[in-house]
Amino acid sequence: MTNNAPCRKDLLCLINRVSFAVDDVKLFLDTHPCDANALAYFHEYSKLRNQALKEYAKYYGPLTIDTTMTSCTDRWNWINEPWPWQEGGC
Template sequence: MNNGKPCRKDLLCTINQASFAVDDVKLYLDTHPCDAAALEYFHEYNRVRNQALKEYAKYYGPLTIDTTVASCTDRWNWINEPWPWQEGWC
C-alpha cells in the first residue's frame, strides 16, 4: 500500500488470476453442472474478482462497465488513468 492506496499492479494481478479461475471453472461447469465443489469454487473466485474490480475502480478508475457507478460519481474518469497495457502489466 502507498498512502493507503493498494498497489495497482497487485490489484491487476489479482483481477487477472481470479478472472482466469472464473473463466476456467465456467467451462468445467458447462459439462459438470452438478459439481458442488466446482460451483463453490466459482462463487469464491467470482467474489474475489468482483471485490478486486471494485477496489481497483475506487482508487484507479473502472476497468469494466460494471464498476463505473462507484468510481464515476462526478465525472467520467476512464481516460484520466493509464490503461493497463500502457505500463506493461498485461
C-alpha cells in the same frame, strides 16, 4: 489517490489470476453443471474478482463497466486514467 492505495500492478495481477480461475471453472461447469465443489469454487472466486475490481476502481478507475459507479460519480472520467496495459501489466 491516498497513501493507503494498494499497488496497482499487484492488484492487476490479482484480478488476472482470479479472472482466469473464474473463466476456467465456468468452462468446466458447462459440462459438469451439477458439480457442487466446482459451483462453490466459482462463487468464491467470482466474489474475490468482484471485490478486486471494486477496489481497483476505487483507487485507479474502473476496468469494467460494472464498476463505473464506484469511480465515475460526477462525470465520465475513466478515459483519462492510464490503461492497464500502459502500466506494464503482470
